[in-house]
Amino acid sequence: MSSIYVDHAATTPMLDSARTAMTLQLAQLGNPSSLHTHGRATRKTIEDARESIAKQVGCLASEVIFTASGTEANNIALKGLYWQGRDKGKQVVVISAIEHHAILDPAQWLADHEGAEVLLVPVSNSGVIDLDFLKDVVSKRGQEIAVISIMHSNNETGVLQPISEVVAIAGEIPVHCDAVQSFKKVPLSFSELGLYALTLSAHKIGGPLGIGALILRRTVEIPALLHGGGQEREIRSGTLNAPSIVGFATAAESEHFNAKNVQNLRDAFIEGLNKIIPDATINGSKANRLPGIINVTFPGTQSDTLLLLMDSQGVSCSTGSACSAGVHEASHVLLAMGHSVESAQSSLRFSFGASSTQADVDYILSVVPDVITRGRAANLS
Ligand SMILES: Cc1ncc(COP(=O)(O)O)c(C=O)c1O
Structure with a gap:
């Protein structure tokens, strides 16, 4: 049976070059905080990697x-x-309704435990944040806003968000941007965007799992979550993970992701899908989106059934949204875009990556009709 992977937004294969660099570093001895020769050698390796990631972003x-x-x-x-x-009397946190749980949940935690008031910026049917809403909130309550956090692109739909406009509207208010899905997929520059903070993750770009980076403006000091040895500007204590950092930098330097190729595959998939399942709808703006992610609603089906049927045909894709105790929740992203619970629960995410091929697209299209027929039958029974 074929084994086709179209879940690159969840994680993408580690590059050979990153694996080699990481493996070599695993054999090196030295705590980067130590002052002796071994420590200094590891420190130098980390600083080179830091420099390299800085250049890329x-x-x-x-x-x-x-x-x-x-x-x-x-x-x-x-x-x-x-x-x-x-500390300056600002207790409002502004985030979009379609953020990843890694923003939604800390925001909720701040509301539950730290006195924050969380305001959600709604999105249009095409999944783009409502800038007029943001303007209104900033003009009425700007003095109370501690932080605005809006993602660069959405992990379920691939829709890009107007971050330059958000920063312009925010003025002096600090803006953080979760760019985990965008880094190395579309142009991205921290300094050009004028952000205070930006998030990256290595395993979405061909680096190892379990390493990421916060890009934080040099002049900004924030309280730490982890206290200890004072590493990373005293914001993130803990002995630095040199092998993973090296793997991350190697992946960040690589130009293996060819956006045009990936986009062509995605478009070929959409075209094929439109022909064989005419009532399938693609969710989100067609104009401003990542090259690799598409989210499709198949009316009359259940996503988790479709996922298992796809899997039984050797295709790994995703429902896009979280599972809670084995139950697939309706996606908060699709609900925010105006879907009903039923429609949000009949959608799948296909995410193509650098290693995807036309043969993958052809194979998926060859199994889709049977999967959808069986998915619809299961939904009726
Ligand atoms: C938009 C977005 N933000 C944050 C994360 C979390 O990153 P990590 O897996 O490195 O914790 C993900 C992962 O799926 C993501 O897609």
Whole structure:
């Protein structure tokens, strides 16, 4: 049976070059905080990697703070910027309704435990945030806002968000951006966007799992979540994970992701799908989206059934949204875009990556009609 992977937004294969660099570093001895020769050698390797990632994302090396994941970077940014604002009497946190749970949940935690008021910016039917709503909130309550956090692109639909406009509207208010899905897929520059903070994750770009970075403006100081040895500007204590950092930098330097190729595959898939399942609808703006992600609603089906049927045909895709105790929840992203619960629960995400091929697209299209027929039958029974 074929084995086709179209879940690159969840995680994408690690590059050979990243694996080699990481493996070599695993054999090196030395704590980067130690002052002796071994320690200094590891420190130099890490600083080179920091420099290299900084170059790729358009920031200063000193603005790169290594974390253990994108989730951790989001938590440090949102909580840190909130606490910093709260000290000045600002208790409002503004996020979009379609953020990843790694922003939604810390925001909810700040509301439940730290006195924050969380305001959600709604999105249009095409999944783009409502800038007029944001303008209105900033003009009426700007003095109370500690932080605005809006993602660069959505992980379920691939829709890009107007971050430059958000920063312009925010003025002096700190803006954080979760760019986990956008890094190395579309142009991205921290300094050009004028952000306070930005989140990256290595395993979405061909680096290892369990390493990420918070890009934090040099002049911004925020309280730490982890206290200890004072590493990473005292914002993120913990001995630095040199092998993973090296793997991350190697992936960040690589130009293996050819956006045009990936986009062509995605478009070929959409075209094929339109022909064989005419009532399938593609969710989200067609104009401003990542090259690799598409989210499709198949009326009259249940996503988790479709996922298993796809899997039984050797195709790994995703429902896009979280599972809670084995039950597939309706996607908060699709609900925010105006879907009914039923429609949100009949959608699948296909995400193509650098290793995807036309043969993958052809194979998926060959199994889709049977999967949808069986999915619809299961839904009726
Ligand atoms: C938009 C977005 N933010 C944050 C994360 C979390 O990143 P990590 O897996 O490194 O914790 C993900 C992962 O799926 C994501 O898609």
